[in-house]
Amino acid sequence: MHSDEGVTKTFTCARPLIGQHVFLQLVGVEGSLSLCEVEVFTTEEFSNDRCAPASAPADIELAAFSRNCYEFNVAKGGSFEEARKQCQNHGGDLIHGFQVVPPTCGSPDKLLNTTIEGKDYRVGASIDYRCPQGHMLAGTKSRACLKDGFWSGVAPSCKYVDCGGISPIQDGEVSLVDGRTTHGARALYSCKENYTLVGEAARECGDQGTWGGEAPKCLFDWCPEPPPVTGGMVSVSGRTAGSLATYTCQNGFILFGSPSVTCTLGGSWAGTPPSCKYVDCGTPAIVHKGSFRLLNGTTTYGSVVQFTCEPDYWLAGSEELTCNRDGKWSHDMPSCELITCADPEVPAGGYMEAFDYNVHSTIDFHCERGHKLVGEASLMCEIRCPDPVVPENSIVSVTGNDRMHGRTLIRTSGTTHSGSTYRIGALVKYRCERGYKVVGESLSTCEDNGQWGGMTPKCQCVHLAASMHDMAIPDGLFSHLNYGSPRLRAYTLYCNFSFRIIPDVDCEITCPDPSIQIKGSVGLLVATSTLSIGGEAHYRCERGYSIKGNQTRTCLKKGQWNGAPPVCIPIDCKSPGTIDNGRIIIANSSTHFGSSIEYHCLPQFTRVGPFLRKCADDGHWSGEEPSCELATNEAAESGTLPLSVGVGCGVVLFLLMLLGVIYLRL
Incomplete structure (x- = not known):
């Protein structure tokens, strides 16, 4: 306003000037406005003498306007209530018995360097103050026009803030955004190649003229070759920070400790490398009447030894032993025992002669006087095989047995054991019911040791395909009947058409795909080994979720998964609370x-x-x-030292001058 001195200005008042005595209040920056003259115009003017109140001072300034008297007082700015009280003390009032609601608050005041955003000065509106770049706003940013026609609060000010230069970091660089260091400026940090920034990558010039936070560090993130391990091998996923070095042991060695170490910032491997210990179970003991064979040619950890017995001896114990990590074989050493037959039953009225009951031995039966022998007079102890194992959904037949024990046997999984025995060389044949196929060897022979050779096969379900010819078949020519397995359907085609099997039901019971059941479940994943009976479904959650419920479900015989699918709950760290100051x-x-x-x-x-x-x-x-x-005000504390030194020097100088004056007078 100083540059407009002498120019007439028109101000918008917050309310109409109504009353006999008016108090004019101008709000603005102190000293920025010089009020030299107030002009009042009216067409119905009457003498100012009629406006003078009793005992009015001589220097009172009066005016008449529109048949109303006005008294002008120039004083320090005050509130509406103070203005009204001033008028009442002089016998008047600001209003004549009715309330005037101001429509606006008038022009808001502002301090140096501040800028007002917003031009709506009506009641209920608000304005914002803004500072130039590099300045900090001290005070309230926003003010509102209140119902009484005054702006809320006080006008804020702008303070210039400069944080100064920022120190560089070792093995890194720092750059200033926009090239300035004043309030609100940002400094960005970066590191050289093979270095990683640890800490905040940016700092900002704060209200106190200091850079916020702490300077980060650049740490070397390239690791050397991982330490070697005797008897072991190492593979690395990389050499940068976060990479893993994974150790494995050579054959015959066992790994002790954590199998991996991690490359950390600073260029070192974190963690202790494992050790590989050589483990040897030693040569197995010699078995009487038997022998062993090292399947992989060694006796170190993981090696397998297989034992066999001489003819007429059977193996008591485990046929195969494995070398464990503790340097011992997995089971006790087996033994080869001579095959013997059970004690024979002596018929009533007779007796038996035998030397022993060992294999190939013979026993003779005799009758007492008055009795007649019925049956074989001599029996020999032989090696025979027991009933073969009958897998589910299979049909087993045995051929080549002697007449005494039945040359041929046909059994299914539903029949009971016959208790028969089978001579060496007897042959068992495995077949499967309709809809199933043999998995494994279908033939097995009774071996010299009294055991069926090989592994027992299994019957696995197969999916049959319809064998239909390319022909048009009239409706109603099929007749349904049950045939074979209850899971299959057979159809007879009349009119001289051939007979076919067209399955309409899968012979294998399976559970539904669990991934379909969890559609719509947020964060839930599932993996299945198989959908068949006994198969397992393993559930897990995506990162950021915790699982609640069964993590593993099993496919039951009725074709349903046990239990219910789990749910994934988002991980919530909850509210961090508050922080003092x-x-x-x-x-x-x-x-x-x-x-x-x-x-x-x-x-x-x-x-x-x-x-x-x-x-x-x-x-x-x-x-x-x-x-x-x-924060400790180090700057203020350090600033007191020069002040103290200056005051001390001034006192000394004054004393010296005083002594000089005294000396001259003497």
Whole structure:
């Protein structure tokens, strides 16, 4: 306003000037306005003498306007109530018995360097103050036009803040955004190749003229070759920070300790490398009447030894032993025992002669006087095989047996054991019911040791395909009947057409695909080994979720999964609470996994601890909780020293001058 001195200005008042005595209040920057003259015009003017109140002072300034008297007082600005009281003391009032609601608050005041955003000065509106770049706003940013016609609060000010230059970091660089160091400026840090930044990558010039946070560090992130291990091998996923070096042991060695170490910032492998211990179970003991064979030619860890017996001896114990990690074989050493027959039953009225009951031995039966022998007079102890195992859905037939025990046997999985025995060389043949096929060897022979050779096969379900010819078949020519397995249907085609089997029901009972059941379930994943009976479905959650419920379900015989599918619950770190002398900003208003929170301290307080914390997998906020500590005013303390020195020097100089004056007078 100083540059407009002498120019007439028109101001918009917050309310009409109604009353006999008017108090004019101008709000603005102190000293920026010189009110020299107020002109009042009226067409119905009458003498000012009629407006003078009793005992009015001589220097009173009066005016008449529209048959109303006005008294002008120039004083320091005050409130509406103070203006009204001034008028009432002089026998008048601001109003004549009715309330006037101001429509606006008039022009708002502002201080140096501030800029007002908004031109709506009506009641209920608000304005904002803005500072130029490099300045800090001190005070309230926004003000509102109240119902009484006054702006709320006081006008803020703008303070120039400069944080000064920022120090570089070792093995890294720092750059200033926009090339300035004043309030709100940002400094960005970066590291050289093979170095990783640890700490905050950006710092900001704060209200106190200092750079926020702490300077980060650049740590070397390239690791050398991992340490070697005797008897072991190592493979690395990389050489940068976060890479893994995984150890494995050579044949015959066992790994002790953690199998991997991690490349960390600073260029070193974290963790202790494992060790590989040589394990040898030693040569197995010689078995009487038997022998062994090392299947892989060694006796170290993982080696397998197989035992066999001489003819007429059977193996008591495990046929195969494995070398364990403790340097011992997995089972006790077997033994070869001479095959013997059970004690024979002596018929009544007779007796028996035998030397022993060993294999190939013979026993003779005799009758006492008056009795006649019926049956074989001599029996020999022979090696025979027991009833063969009958798999489910199979048909087993045995051929080549002697007449005495039945030359041929046909059994299914539904029949009971016959208790028969079979001579060496007897042959068992495995077949399967309709809809199934043999998996494994279909033939097995009774061996010299009294055991069926090989492994017992299984019957596996197969999917039969319809064998239909390319022909048009009239409706109603098929007749349904049950045939064979209850899971299959057979159809007879009349009119001289051939007979076919067309299955319409799958012979194998399976459970539904569990991935279909969990459609719509957020974060839930499932993997299945098989959908057949006994198969397992393994559930897990995506990162950021915790699983609740059964993690494994099994396919039951009725074709249903046991239990119910689990659910995935989002990991929630909950509200971090509050921080004394500061505030916490929750990014995106989320406290779930991966979200972050920022810590800000009030002016004159410094943050001790991290600026940013994130919600981790364990449901807790990462790092330690920071605190806002009162900042030490080192600059103020250091500034008192020059002041003290200056005052001391001034006192000494004054004393010297005083002594000089005294000396001259003497």
